[in-house]
Amino acid sequence: MTPAVPGIPDNEFIRGDIPMTKQEIRILALVKARIGEADTVLDIGAGTGSFSIEAALLAPRGRVYAIEKEPAGVALIRANAAKFGAANLEIVAGAAPEALEGLPAADAIFIGGSGGRLGGILAAADRLLKPGGRLILAAVTVETLHQALAALDDRPGYGTEAVGVHVTRLRKAGGKHMFQAGNPVYIIACTKGGPQ
Amino acid sequence: MTPAVPGIPDNEFIRGDIPMTKQEIRILALVKARIGEADTVLDIGAGTGSFSIEAALLAPRGRVYAIEKEPAGVALIRANAAKFGAANLEIVAGAAPEALEGLPAADAIFIGGSGGRLGGILAAADRLLKPGGRLILAAVTVETLHQALAALDDRPGYGTEAVGVHVTRLRKAGGKHMFQAGNPVYIIACTKGGPQ
Amino acid sequence: MTPAVPGIPDNEFIRGDIPMTKQEIRILALVKARIGEADTVLDIGAGTGSFSIEAALLAPRGRVYAIEKEPAGVALIRANAAKFGAANLEIVAGAAPEALEGLPAADAIFIGGSGGRLGGILAAADRLLKPGGRLILAAVTVETLHQALAALDDRPGYGTEAVGVHVTRLRKAGGKHMFQAGNPVYIIACTKGGPQ
Amino acid sequence: MTPAVPGIPDNEFIRGDIPMTKQEIRILALVKARIGEADTVLDIGAGTGSFSIEAALLAPRGRVYAIEKEPAGVALIRANAAKFGAANLEIVAGAAPEALEGLPAADAIFIGGSGGRLGGILAAADRLLKPGGRLILAAVTVETLHQALAALDDRPGYGTEAVGVHVTRLRKAGGKHMFQAGNPVYIIACTKGGPQ
Numbered sequence: 001m002t003p004a005v006p007g008i009p010d011n012e013f014i015r016g017d018i019p020m021t022k023q024e025i026r027i028l029a030l031v032k033a034r035i036g037e038a039d040t041v042l043d044i045g046a047g048t049g050s051f052s053i054e055a056a057l058l059a060p061r062g063r064v065y066a067i068e069k070e071p072a073g074v075a076l077i078r079a080n081a082a083k084f085g086a087a088n089l090e091i092v093a094g095a096a097p098e099a100l101e102g103l104p105a106a107d108a109i110f111i112g113g114s115g116g117r118l119g120g121i122l123a124a125a126d127r128l129l130k131p132g133g134r135l136i137l138a139a140v141t142v143e144t145l146h147q148a149l150a151a152l153d154d155r156p157g158y159g160t161e162a163v164g165v166h167v168t169r170l171r172k173a174g175g176k177h178m179f180q181a182g183n184p185v186y187i188i189a190c191t192k193g194g195p196q
Numbered sequence: 197m198t199p200a201v202p203g204i205p206d207n208e209f210i211r212g213d214i215p216m217t218k219q220e221i222r223i224l225a226l227v228k229a230r231i232g233e234a235d236t237v238l239d240i241g242a243g244t245g246s247f248s249i250e251a252a253l254l255a256p257r258g259r260v261y262a263i264e265k266e267p268a269g270v271a272l273i274r275a276n277a278a279k280f281g282a283a284n285l286e287i288v289a290g291a292a293p294e295a296l297e298g299l300p301a302a303d304a305i306f307i308g309g310s311g312g313r314l315g316g317i318l319a320a321a322d323r324l325l326k327p328g329g330r331l332i333l334a335a336v337t338v339e340t341l342h343q344a345l346a347a348l349d350d351r352p353g354y355g356t357e358a359v360g361v362h363v364t365r366l367r368k369a370g371g372k373h374m375f376q377a378g379n380p381v382y383i384i385a386c387t388k389g390g391p392q
Numbered sequence: 393m394t395p396a397v398p399g400i401p402d403n404e405f406i407r408g409d410i411p412m413t414k415q416e417i418r419i420l421a422l423v424k425a426r427i428g429e430a431d432t433v434l435d436i437g438a439g440t441g442s443f444s445i446e447a448a449l450l451a452p453r454g455r456v457y458a459i460e461k462e463p464a465g466v467a468l469i470r471a472n473a474a475k476f477g478a479a480n481l482e483i484v485a486g487a488a489p490e491a492l493e494g495l496p497a498a499d500a501i502f503i504g505g506s507g508g509r510l511g512g513i514l515a516a517a518d519r520l521l522k523p524g525g526r527l528i529l530a531a532v533t534v535e536t537l538h539q540a541l542a543a544l545d546d547r548p549g550y551g552t553e554a555v556g557v558h559v560t561r562l563r564k565a566g567g568k569h570m571f572q573a574g575n576p577v578y579i580i581a582c583t584k585g586g587p588q
Numbered sequence: 589m590t591p592a593v594p595g596i597p598d599n600e601f602i603r604g605d606i607p608m609t610k611q612e613i614r615i616l617a618l619v620k621a622r623i624g625e626a627d628t629v630l631d632i633g634a635g636t637g638s639f640s641i642e643a644a645l646l647a648p649r650g651r652v653y654a655i656e657k658e659p660a661g662v663a664l665i666r667a668n669a670a671k672f673g674a675a676n677l678e679i680v681a682g683a684a685p686e687a688l689e690g691l692p693a694a695d696a697i698f699i700g701g702s703g704g705r706l707g708g709i710l711a712a713a714d715r716l717l718k719p720g721g722r723l724i725l726a727a728v729t730v731e732t733l734h735q736a737l738a739a740l741d742d743r744p745g746y747g748t749e750a751v752g753v754h755v756t757r758l759r760k761a762g763g764k765h766m767f768q769a770g771n772p773v774y775i776i777a778c779t780k781g782g783p784q
Binding site: 340 | 704728729730731732754756758762763764765766767768769770771772773774
Binding site: 167170 | 223349363366
């Protein structure tokens with residue numbers, strides 16, 4: 001059976017020790033990316049591949065490129081692609097921005113990790129993104145958030161919005177529901193050549 | 197042009213003075229409801245109709261019932277349904293649970309407001325929800341959150357998860373981005389007759 | 393040298409495996425308790441004793457009673473009292489409300505844990521609290537928060553306020569500052585016989 | 589009667605239209621500043637003077653300088669100083685860093701606002717702060733947070749910690765308690781010449 005996407009529960013992904021974007025953050029990033037069924041999607045810093053997998057299932061007639069430099073991550077993405085039957089997902093083993101060379105123009109680009117090279121990645125993403133395309137970035141540090149806002153919010157022709165999302169899970173323990181905080185993630189969402 | 201759903205920006209809805217669920221919360225509620233294109237959906241306490249509109253666009257071959265007791269809300273739902281061309285949206289003017297009588301069995305039920313009558317509404321929702329259906333509840337008070345968890349988390353045959361979502365918008369002012377908090381909303385999501 | 397109180401850093405306390413209230417929450421609870429230098433203070437569910445220690449140092453001519461039922465907690469409180477030279481701290485090994493019998497009337501009562509017996513503890517606290525005294529409760533579950541609000545916010549002659557506090561630490565890693573969330577804690581603060 | 593400090597309720601201050609640091613944030617900033625009774629304290633960007641007033645009451649044998657450039661703020665600080673009897677509070681009408689010239693060396697410096705001139709203010713604060721003194725900064729924008737961390741967290745001889753504080757007030761309405769979010773504030777606390 002095809003899983004309902006977006007919204008695959010976290011524990012259905014094969015995870016290893018790689019940090020994984022949590023379900024609620026992934027849902028918001030995927031929805032804000034407005035992925036169409038024939039879209040070309042780039043997932044930069046793909047980690048376990050959870051975003052790529054859901055994007056691939058949302059774009060059955062399109063193609064998703066998962067760029068990841070860590071061999072452990074590449075192995076997880078491969079395992080998850082097999083588990084969820086994402087045949088339209090292509091793994092690009094390597095570090096952005098170099099690994100982005102030769103990739104096709106994209107309808108949506110998601111930047112989940114930048115390995116300290118955000119400037120070069122944003123420049124490459126801008127070149128690869130089609131007019132009207134969507135650029136989504138997830139930031140978990142002050143520095144990435146600041147750099148991304150500085151680069152994107154004043155870019156001519158970009159419409160940009162930014163939100164921080166704090167998810168508190170209610171975990172049942174001893175008949176009570178504990179407030180259990182997840183780390184906040186900031187999502188920056190841009191439309192190339194148009195309003196937000 | 198059909199708007200991209202889910203994820204219609206808040207400012208595209210006609211709003212009046214009725215409080216409206218914010219975009220990120222609405223996206224999470226809609227995705228967790230796993231609405232299919234031919235589904236029957238109930239939106240209890242529909243307010244401005246923002247959830248109903250997006251649900252109707254997600255279920256073009258299905259039917260959405262927006263239950264709302266306030267005349268001002270009913271007028272806004274009607275205006276928004278016209279604006280977004282949601283022909284499969286039916287307004288039920290009245291207060292739940294009474295107003296739920298005669299409605300068909302549902303694949304998904306969203307409870308956005310309960311007017312102090314949550315117990316009766318949950319009992320009626322349980323009767324109307326199909327096996328495998330999804331019940332989603334948004335709580336903005338301690339009392340509703342507590343009552344909903346007590347009623348749902350131990351209900352035999354229900355799989356339940358609950359998360360609080362705090363969205364902080366980064367609002368640009370004077371060249372800087374201010375952290376601007378939205379009120380937290382708790383989302384309780386249940387599957388009838390199955391695991392979460 | 394006497395440590396600056398309130399505000400002893402978390403890592404100066406001897407902790408073991410017992411969960412400890414984090415510094416910022418402890419500061420807010422201590423300040424809202426308005427402890428005077430000759431006050432009698434009860435700390436119910438004292439855990440590692442971090443609240444008791446700081447209260448004892450704020451009330452050098454007063455007396456603090458740390459009530460704790462777990463032997464591991466009692467040992468930690470004793471070790472911390474010795475480390476910080478809190479001679480005016482008395483440990484009461486036992487479970488509230490029974491363990492509260494025989495204790496003197498108090499100027500401030502802090503309830504950090506209730507072991508599922510909040511109703512009886514609140515009744516005993518009400519009897520022990522002097523007119524004008526302060527009752528502070530920390531809740532980390534929906535159920536405790538709900539029960540405490542229900543019991544305290546309408547109590548005749550009590551002025552009550554309640555806030556949730558979410559602390560996000562900025563942890564330096566690899567030259568960047570990660571947003572790292574702590575679990576939210578709700579603080580309910582009451583004045584007996586007067587406005588908040 | 590002398591008010592209990594720190595922790596004066598927000599609504600006891602005369603406020604006008606100037607934004608005011610909320611009570612919980614002010615408590616944490618004041619406690620982390622570790623103000624002694626004979627300390628010299630600078631409050632840069634004093635706004636309504638709420639931090640200055642509480643600092644002045646914590647340092648009855650010391651002196652607090654409230655630096656504020658807006659005439660409306662200066663008037664509010666004067667009114668609040670009179671209301672709370674803070675005779676040891678001196679108002680410096682002007683913009684930092686220029687307005688800091690001629691001020692004495694300080695035991696604690698609080699930066700609540702910087703008017704876009706944070707670099708110069710931090711340099712002046714570093715010169716004015718005594719060895720062992722405390723520098724506390726409140727940031728409400730991404731840019732100020734980023735700039736302050738960059739300037740302070742690697743400064744040789746500074747011990748620095750940083751936390752974000754999100755306070756959610758439980759506001760009673762219609763017999764229920766609504767979760768009502770305040771805007772997050774980031775507090776950076778440094779010790780000159782020593783560990784955090």
